Amino acid sequence: xxxxxxxxxxxxxxxxxxxxxxxxxxxxxxxxxxxxxxxxxxxxxxxxxxxxxxxxxxxxxxxxxxxxxxxxxxxxxxxxxxxxxxxxxxxxxxxxxxxxxxxxxxxxxxxxxxxxxxxxxxxxxxxxxxxxxxxxxxxxxxxxxxxxxxxxxxxxxxxxxxxxxxxxxxxxxxxxxxxxxxxxxxxxxxxxxxxxxxxxxxxxxxxxxxxxxxxxxxxxxxxxxxxxxxxxxxxxxxxxxxxxxxxxxxxxxxxxxxxxxxxxxxxxx
Numbered sequence: 660x661x662x663x664x665x666x667x668x669x670x671x672x673x674x675x676x677x678x679x680x681x682x683x684x685x686x687x688x689x690x691x692x693x694x695x696x697x698x699x700x701x702x703x704x705x706x707x708x709x710x711x712x713x714x715x716x717x718x719x720x721x722x723x724x725x726x727x728x729x730x731x732x733x734x735x736x737x738x739x740x741x742x743x744x745x746x747x748x749x750x751x752x753x754x755x756x757x758x759x760x761x762x763x764x765x766x767x768x769x770x771x772x773x774x775x776x777x778x779x780x781x782x783x784x785x786x787x788x789x790x791x792x793x794x795x796x797x798x799x800x801x802x803x804x805x806x807x808x809x810x811x812x813x814x815x816x817x818x819x820x821x822x823x824x825x826x827x828x829x830x831x832x833x834x835x836x837x838x839x840x841x842x843x844x845x846x847x848x849x850x851x852x853x854x855x856x857x858x859x860x861x862x863x864x865x866x867x868x869x870x871x872x873x874x875x876x877x878x879x880x881x882x883x884x885x886x887x888x889x890x891x892x893x894x895x896x897x898x899x900x901x902x903x904x905x906x907x908x909x910x911x912x913x914x915x916x917x918x919x920x921x922x923x924x925x926x927x928x
Contacts (some may be wrong), residue, residue, distance in 0.1 A: 667742070671832070674738035675731075682731045692721035725847030729873040730839050733887045736836040740898045743829070747901045754908060758782075758918045766922035772803040790909050794818040797915055802903040808921045815913045820904050826902045830895065837891045844884020849875025850854075 697716050720726075758779055761767060767775055776799050779792045788790060797818050802811035 670742060671735075671739055674742075677783060678731045678734035678738065682727055682734060686727050691716055693755050694718035709797050710755075720879045721883060723845050723847060723880055725850075727885045728843050729880075729884045729887045732836050732840050732843075733891055735744075736891050737894065739833055739836075742892055744898055744901060747898075747905050750789045750791070750905060751908070753786070753789050754912050757794060759920075761916065761920045765920065766867050767917070767920045768922060769803050769806045772799040775799065790818070790822050790905065791912060794909055794913055795917060798913060802816050802921055806923050808918065808923065811921055812918055815910060815918065821907075823903070823906045826906070827899075830899060833895050833898075837895060838886055838890045840891060841881075841884045844881045844888075847880025847884070848877040850878065 694716070697719060759775055760778065761775065777794060779787065779796055782792060787796075794815055797814045798811040801814035802808065805811075
């Protein structure tokens with residue numbers, strides 16, 4: 660289907676900017692202040708020698724920059740998938756329209772194809788570029804020029820295969836984000852372990868606060884990244900399933916509404 664690639668690019672760009680603004684605002688106003696307050700309280704209790712139980716807070720788990728980046732990418736991926744899911748939903752509505760008015764038991768001859776294509780040509784230009792009208796027109800044109808039903812059926816399959824390949828390629832950005840999220844989590848792991856090793860001499864002297872804090876960064880970033888990656892992959896597979904169903908339903912629609920009515924001979928013959 661012909662799409663305005665520039666408008667989709669602008670949508671993705673604005674979606675990324677909005678994701679950055681939303682997530683960063685939440686981190687600046689809520690997550691980091693609460694996490695710093697909890698850590699400060701724990702350090703004061705430790706310095707005073709008071710017995711205390713370290714409570715695992717979600718503010719501390721989420722406070723670092725790697726987790727913030729993962730949430731930004733998650734919102735961005737969700738925005739992209741929502742855009743594509745809406746496109747599939749709009750296209751599915753074409754399956755309920757009477758694009759071909761063929762009475763049961765009647766046939767479509769090669770010389771009749773232009774007549775049956777008129778309702779499709781009367782659709783708005785944007786709707787003509789949807790998969791169902793585009794595939795029907797391709798099959799009718801192929802049948803008119805070849806006078807061959809198998810050629811019309813091949814035109815339907817070719818259009819659906821091309822659409823399937825195009826939809827699959829357009830999910831490459833979502834797949835990249837799903838790969839990048841755990842990778843960023845592992846970067847946080849490497850950073851945390853590296854910082855912890857840099858303070859190993861303090862742990863030998865008995866001060867293990869710095870080592871434990873940095874190890875917390877390492878494990879928290881990986882934990883959050885893997886959880887977000889699971890969510891993104893789930894919705895990615897659901898979107899891919901919607902797209903595959905749309906292509907298969909289009910093939911069935913063309914078989915039922917068009918191909919079974921095609922004939923190269925008149926009834927009298």
